[in-house]
Amino acid sequence: MKFPNRVKIVEVGPRDGLQNESTFIPTSTKIELINRLSDVGYSTIEATSFVSPKWIPQLADHTEVFQSIKKKSGISYPVLVPNMKGLEEALAVGVKEIAIFTAASETFTQKNINCSIEESFQRFIPVIDTANAANVRIRGYVSCALGCPFEGEILPESVAEVATRLYELGCYEISLGDTIGVGTPFKTKKMIESVVRKVPIASLAGHFHDTYGQALANIYAALELGLSVFDSSVSGLGGCPYAQGASGNVATEDLIYMLQGLNIDTGIDLDRLIDIGTYICQHLGRPSRSKVNLAIVAKRETKKCQMKFYFL
Amino acid sequence: MKFPNRVKIVEVGPRDGLQNESTFIPTSTKIELINRLSDVGYSTIEATSFVSPKWIPQLADHTEVFQSIKKKSGISYPVLVPNMKGLEEALAVGVKEIAIFTAASETFTQKNINCSIEESFQRFIPVIDTANAANVRIRGYVSCALGCPFEGEILPESVAEVATRLYELGCYEISLGDTIGVGTPFKTKKMIESVVRKVPIASLAGHFHDTYGQALANIYAALELGLSVFDSSVSGLGGCPYAQGASGNVATEDLIYMLQGLNIDTGIDLDRLIDIGTYICQHLGRPSRSKVNLAIVAKRETKKCQMKFYFL
Numbered sequence: 001m002k003f004p005n006r007v008k009i010v011e012v013g014p015r016d017g018l019q020n021e022s023t024f025i026p027t028s029t030k031i032e033l034i035n036r037l038s039d040v041g042y043s044t045i046e047a048t049s050f051v052s053p054k055w056i057p058q059l060a061d062h063t064e065v066f067q068s069i070k071k072k073s074g075i076s077y078p079v080l081v082p083n084m085k086g087l088e089e090a091l092a093v094g095v096k097e098i099a100i101f102t103a104a105s106e107t108f109t110q111k112n113i114n115c116s117i118e119e120s121f122q123r124f125i126p127v128i129d130t131a132n133a134a135n136v137r138i139r140g141y142v143s144c145a146l147g148c149p150f151e152g153e154i155l156p157e158s159v160a161e162v163a164t165r166l167y168e169l170g171c172y173e174i175s176l177g178d179t180i181g182v183g184t185p186f187k188t189k190k191m192i193e194s195v196v197r198k199v200p201i202a203s204l205a206g207h208f209h210d211t212y213g214q215a216l217a218n219i220y221a222a223l224e225l226g227l228s229v230f231d232s233s234v235s236g237l238g239g240c241p242y243a244q245g246a247s248g249n250v251a252t253e254d255l256i257y258m259l260q261g262l263n264i265d266t267g268i269d270l271d272r273l274i275d276i277g278t279y280i281c282q283h284l285g286r287p288s289r290s291k292v293n294l295a296i297v298a299k300r301e302t303k304k305c306q307m308k309f310y311f312l
Numbered sequence: 313m314k315f316p317n318r319v320k321i322v323e324v325g326p327r328d329g330l331q332n333e334s335t336f337i338p339t340s341t342k343i344e345l346i347n348r349l350s351d352v353g354y355s356t357i358e359a360t361s362f363v364s365p366k367w368i369p370q371l372a373d374h375t376e377v378f379q380s381i382k383k384k385s386g387i388s389y390p391v392l393v394p395n396m397k398g399l400e401e402a403l404a405v406g407v408k409e410i411a412i413f414t415a416a417s418e419t420f421t422q423k424n425i426n427c428s429i430e431e432s433f434q435r436f437i438p439v440i441d442t443a444n445a446a447n448v449r450i451r452g453y454v455s456c457a458l459g460c461p462f463e464g465e466i467l468p469e470s471v472a473e474v475a476t477r478l479y480e481l482g483c484y485e486i487s488l489g490d491t492i493g494v495g496t497p498f499k500t501k502k503m504i505e506s507v508v509r510k511v512p513i514a515s516l517a518g519h520f521h522d523t524y525g526q527a528l529a530n531i532y533a534a535l536e537l538g539l540s541v542f543d544s545s546v547s548g549l550g551g552c553p554y555a556q557g558a559s560g561n562v563a564t565e566d567l568i569y570m571l572q573g574l575n576i577d578t579g580i581d582l583d584r585l586i587d588i589g590t591y592i593c594q595h596l597g598r599p600s601r602s603k604v605n606l607a608i609v610a611k612r613e614t615k616k617c618q619m620k621f622y623f624l
Contacts (some may be wrong), residue, residue, distance in 0.1 A: 032488075184573025185532055211565040213603035216529040216574075220497055247603055254525040261496020261526075291525035291559055295493075 002226035006265045008044065009252060010205060010231045011037055012176070013280070015046040015066075015080060016249055017237025019056050020030060021141065021284065027061040027281050031068045036276045038072045041268040046231075047077040048100065050086035078139055087127050091134055098131055100124055100171070101141035103179075104159040105148035112143070128169050131251065140166030141207070145176040145191055145223065146183030146218075156194030164198040173205055175231055181211025181247060185221035192225050205229035208250050210289075211238060215250035216258055223262070225308050230255060235277035236289030249289030253277055271296075314538035318577045320356065321564060322517060323349055324331040325592070326356040326377075326562055327392060329549025331368050333596065339373040343380045344444045348588045349546065350384045353580040354585060356441030358411065358543075359389040362398035379405050379459055390451055394425065399439050403446055410443055412436055412483070413453035415491075416471040417460035424455070433477060440481050454518070456582050457488040457503055458495030458530075468506030485517055487543055488528065493523025493531030495574070497533035504537050517541035520562050522548060522601075527562035528570055535574070542567060547589035563602030583608075 015035050018025055030048070035043050045070060053060035062079065071077060078097035081087045090098060102120040103109045110118050132139050144151075145159045163174045176195060178188075188206075195204060206222045206229070208215035219230055232255045238248020256270045270292075277293045288294055313401020317358055326346050330337060332562050342360070349357050359381060365372035374391065383389060388410035393399045402410060414432040415421045443450050456463075457471045475486045488507060490500075500518075507516060518534045518541070520527035544567045568582045582604075589605045600606055 185572050186574050211603065211607050212569050213528060213563070213569055216525060217532045217570055220529045220532055224576065247607070251525070257524050258526055258529060263497050278348050295523050295559070 003021060003223055003262065004030075004226060004228035004264060005204065006228065006267075008205075008224075008229045008267050009042065009255065010046060010229065011042050011234060011252060012207075012231045012249055013037070013233035013235070013237045013252070015049050015059070016231070017233035019049060019058050020239065021058050023298055024058060027064050027068075028063065029280075030065050033234075033276070033280050034065070034069045034077075036279065038075055040272045040276065041242070041266070042075060044076045044078065045081050049080035049082075050090045051080060051082050052085075052126045055082075063089060063093055066090070066095060068165040076137070078137075081127065083123060084130070086128055087130055089254055091130075091136070093152060095136065096139040098127075099175075100127060100166075101143065101147075102162060102166075103143035104154050104162050105144040105151050107150035108144045108179075109230045111150065117162065124169060131171060132170060138169075138171050140169075140171035140174045141177055142166065142174060143177045143179040145207075146178040147180060147189055149180050156191045157190050160194040160198050161179065163195045163204070164279075167199045167203060171203075173201060173203055173207040173229065175207045177207035177228075177231075178208075178209055178215075181209035181215065183208070183218050184214055185217050186244060187266065188218040188221045189225060192222055192227060193215045198214065201226050202228070205231060207231040209239065210247045210250050211239070213247075216254060219250065220258070223264070234290075235281050235293055237280065238285075250275075251288075251292065253288075253290040253292040253296075257292045313358045315445060315535055315574065316485055316538060316540035316576060318400035318540065318579075319571055320517075320536075320541045321354065321567065321578050322356045322358060322581060323354050323546065323564060323565070324358045324519075324543045324546035324561055325349070325547070325549045327361050327371070327533075328543070329545035331361060331370050332551065333370050336370060337595065339376050339380075341543055341592075342373065342377050345441070345546075345592050346377070346381045346389070347589070350382060350387055352584045352588065353578070355579065356385060356388045356390065359391050361392035361394075362402045362407075363392060363394050364397075367394075374403060374597040375405055377513060378402070378407060384573065388449070388544075389581060393439060396438055396442070399442055401552055403442070403448070407448065409449040409451065410439075411447065411451040411487075412439060412478075412537075413455065414478075415455035415460075415461050416466050416474050419455040419462035420456045420460050420491075420538060423462065428472065433481075438479060444482060450481075450483050452481075452483035452486045453489055454486060455489045455491040455520075458490040458499055459492060461492050462622060471486065471503050472506040472510050475507045475516070479511045479515060483515075485515055487517040487519045487541075489543075490521055491519075492619065493527065493532050494519035495520070496530050497500060500530040502531045504534055508537070513538050521551065522559045522562050524553070525559075528566060531562065531567065533572070535576070546585060547593050549592065549596075560601065563600075563604065564590075565600075565602040565604040566609075569604045 048062040232252040233249035236251035281288045360374040544564040545561035548563035593600045
């Protein structure tokens with residue numbers, strides 16, 4: 001047991017959370033969301049993706065979003081970049097941290113970014129060289145770390161191999177993603193143990209989708225191995241909102257609630273984060289996917305009712 | 313680490329799951345639900361509660377439900393009994409197992425069953441004597457094992473004390489309930505460790521509500537201590553369906569999915585259980601609260617679409 005005392009949460013709601021929304025979310029709402037998140041104690045908020053609007057129309061306003069958010073000192077606002085074009089646009093507006101992404105599954109990489117894993121690394125080289133020259137930090141994502149929608153099982157060794165290459169190319173942190181949320185705790189541990197043989201655990205993050213409701217159990221298992229960075233999205237934004245079964249990232253609120261119970265500090269004010277979850281879900285016109293949000297909001301409303309009662 | 317190889321799941325959907333539904337569910341639906349559950353591999357299905365209809369109008373049909381379900385050999389169908397009147401009614405229709413209940417919180421016990429913890433044990437004595445004389449097995453519930461809506465924190469020692477008394481009175485199994493779903497993994501472990509000093513772990517069960525989304529992480533932590541019996545409800549039935557924040561029991565489907573990933577056998581056919589979750593949620597007119605149910609149903613529908621596509 002090597003439970004960390006402190007966990008860094010990387011808020012991915014504004015990017016991973018919103019990217020699949022089919023109705024365009026006003027740019028002002030995205031900016032307001034990030035500005036509010038900047039006020040509750042995060043050190044990292046993934047802001048948007050410098051990707052072609054043909055791929056992800058929802059984030060077509062990436063330049064305006066990045067330029068308009070209030071950049072608070074001490075907070076990093078990484079953006080996803082798929083290629084040199086994205087990087088150049090990002091550098092032009094002063095981005096200080098980027099995230100690059102590939103997968104541990106050949107088929108997924110082909111279908112997602114239309115190239116082999118090997119080719120994805122070839123594409124990274126100029127991106128990484130240019131980012132390094134501009135003094136921009138680089139985070140790496142490995143998708144399908146616990147399973148692939150096309151290939152099914154993924155070997156822990158395949159994840160370790162891709163993670164190691166990202167590490168050797170200079171990524172300061174590699175986020176291991178259960179993209180389709182199929183993992184369970186033992187599988188999570190085996191995968192992390194395999195990666196940790198090659199990459200220091202301090203340079204790794206966990207990125208769990210909650211499609212099968214397993215995200216918190218997997219995170220607990222990962223904490224037992226000493227993993228101390230997790231990606232999550234406020235109110236569980238993400239997935240495909242119109243397909244009932246496609247959950248998003250683990251909800252930041254639920255993660256913080258668990259971590260508080262484990263005496264693990266995150267620096268984030270849960271009570272204020274609840275309001276942000278409620279804010280963005282009202283804008284999206286649907287209930288929060290964070291059980292902690294729903295429970296705490298219900299509790300607050302009950303308190304209000306009781307107070308009314310006392311004053312009658 | 314003392315992970316069990318096999319876990320017994322006590323399905324509490326028909327009782328704990330349905331008891332708070334405000335619209336009366338037809339008796340025939342309750343019977344059909346239990347009959348379907350009897351077909352997928354459970355060894356224990358809590359059928360109903362022999363409680364006054366004034367307390368729980370939804371289960372006013374307890375006698376008819378118990379009499380009408382097909383009782384499959386090898387399956388136990390326990391019913392809740394709050395007092396001698398309930399026991400007598402239950403014995404009259406041939407009940408072979410009962411569950412008695414109290415709490416680790418004085419205030420909760422007062423508000424829930426209108427007596428002190430001590431008085432609840434006084435009431436148990438004739439119930440237990442009569443049940444023993446009739447060769448009826450007795451299961452015990454301890455509510456508020458990880459927190460109380462009125463008192464807040466509950467000492468692990470208080471849970472251990474109540475559980476020990478139930479054990480000494482002859483309960484073959486004591487179910488430790490996180491009634492309001494506030495627990496987290498360390499708290500869960502401390503509580504179980506405290507109880508296990510006095511009651512053998514083989515005589516204990518965990519009963520986790522998912523109000524704050526922590527149930528599976530808590531169950532994983534409990535499994536690490538060797539706990540091998542868990543209560544759950546199909547599709548997460550339970551809680552208060554009209555208060556957004558009041559989740560029910562952990563969903564049986566999500567629990568089985570995790571256990572399968574841990575190579576822990578339950579004897580239950582998950583695929584067929586999905587259909588039962590869909591069946592009862594359609595009757596209740598709302599989506600399943602099991603993420604595994606939603607994900608697998610969505611996957612099946614996608615498959616059907618693909619098949620259609622191939623045939624075009």
